[in-house]
Amino acid sequence: MLTEVTATRYVTPLREGGSLPGIVEADDLGTYVMKFTGAGQGRKTLVAEVVCGRLGRRLGLRVPELVAIQLDPVIGLSEPDQEVQELLKASGGLNLGMDYLPGSLGFDPLAFEVSPEEAGRVVWFDALVNNVDRSWRNPNLLVWHGDLWLIDHGATMIWHHNWPGAAASAARPYDASDHALARYAPDVASAAAELAPRITEELLDEVTAEVPDAWLLGEPGFEDPDAVRRAYARALLDRAATIHERITLGAPSGPRVPQPPGWLTDHLGPWPHTAGESAGTDSGAAGRTAEGSTR
Ligand SMILES: Nc1ncnc2c1ncn2[C@@H]1O[C@H](COP(=O)(O)OP(=O)(O)OP(=O)(O)O)[C@@H](O)[C@H]1O
Ligand SMILES: [Mg+2]
16 A cells, blocks of 8 residues: 555645645655545546556656545644635545655746657556546646656546446557657657566556555445456556557647747757657648657
């Protein structure tokens, strides 16, 4: 199980987050971004955070450390915001904490270079867990001490919302056209060659064992939390070997893919610098598969 700590102080809400995560201090003197069991998104969001966050770390990706946080709602008594009060009241017991990265910045594609190797690893990982929440509109990436960090894995593994159809759902392709790192010529084939063999039953057993029982209990169709853990592991194991063949890196959708201002491209040359293509990312890339793009 995740290391367990106890919240000692509710500091402030993080209003950028749809689920209204909050910054809390805990009895281990740590500061955490806390995601609440009582949030409208439900406890499966927290399960997804644990499975993906721990798996990502085991694969060498940068994901802030996760803990389970015991919350006594009384610590929020002086919080003036009614919405926060309600959330705390509905979240007594175990919640999720992610190590707070002080001074981190939201990822800005105009200001940060990503190598094709790193972009490939992130896109492959997101394809594995079917992350639909790392688009250029909402990257859920932070830059901290010059490195890229992955956060917010709540909207992954869509199959856990319908277990009877999980095998079919996990066999589906992954469209990475709108992925925040699609423009950095992600080397998905190399990432798959490096990472897919590391997705073993043993690793997945260890990762799913980190999820607190309380978030798995009572799942319809399963006799106990371990049976649910095995279902998470099965879906990821099935997907790992071949998902790279089913990743699409096409033209991004929508008219407002951010572009650098003219004075910057005049100064730096064509952008993005690593993709080997012109700044008009919607030409030439359409229909490219990850496999094809790396040959
Ligand atoms: N570990 C962290 N360190 C510093 N800041 C963080 C951390 N985790 C999250 N944040 C900040 O809080 C914001 C909201 O976090 P997150 O995206 O995880 O919440 P969410 O409610 O799931 O959001 P969304 O609206 O994307 O569903 C992030 O955009 C980021 O600015
Ligand atoms: Mg987010």
